[in-house]
Amino acid sequence: MNLADLRLDYRRGELRRADLLADPIAQFGRWMDDAVAAGVVEPTAMSLATAGRDGVPRVRTVLLKGLSDAGFVFYTNFESRKGRALAENHFASLLFPWLAMERQVLVTGRVERVGDDEAARYFASRPRDSRLGAWTSGQSQPVASRETLEAELARVKERFGAQEGEVPLPPFWGGYRVRPETVEFWQGRASRLHDRFEYTCAASGGWTLERLAP
């Protein structure tokens, strides 16, 4: 197989300035609704890029769990690689790859932790096994074997009770909010002449909007 021969022409849609709302979060909400309605697999999955003090970018998938005018929220382990990178460099980038719709959305911004109350509310809404899993995983640390992980889960279940009982928010786990500074909406077009519009947060607090060359 020659990878270079795998080629699609994008013809599902187009994006004009007149289609876009003044506010990028509202526009994002509209595109998220489209992605859900179109049956995109894991529409809330987003690639999160960070770079710590060493300047080496790293990307991984996380799930969008909150959206408001303040930004995009995801949850994770603060001591993971991404958590350590974000402690060193508060800037991050998000990518929503809605390829079935020939769309992507790119966000850049500054990251802050969400408040403990908000994180505790979200944590309490997770299935019990996921809550136990958060206590089990020293995310991003080397682990000797699958058996080691399962033995740790058994210890956590014993600690918090196998069936019932409170599973509190781990002190090393919670949410981050990406406060957007730029948001780009990308729609694939024929002959690689794609439509791109980027919102940039103005010093005055509003948003400017520019078309970018594909």
Ligand SMILES: Cc1cc2nc3c(=O)[nH]c(=O)nc-3n(C[C@H](O)[C@H](O)[C@H](O)COP(=O)(O)O)c2cc1C
């Ligand atoms: C579809 C999908 C969703 C994921 N969602 C999350 C998430 O919300 N939070 C999280 O910490 N990891 C999530 N992961 C795992 C991360 O991609 C990653 O492996 C993990 O967070 C460790 O990353 P790090 O070592 O760069 O910190 C998800 C992975 C996939 C494929």
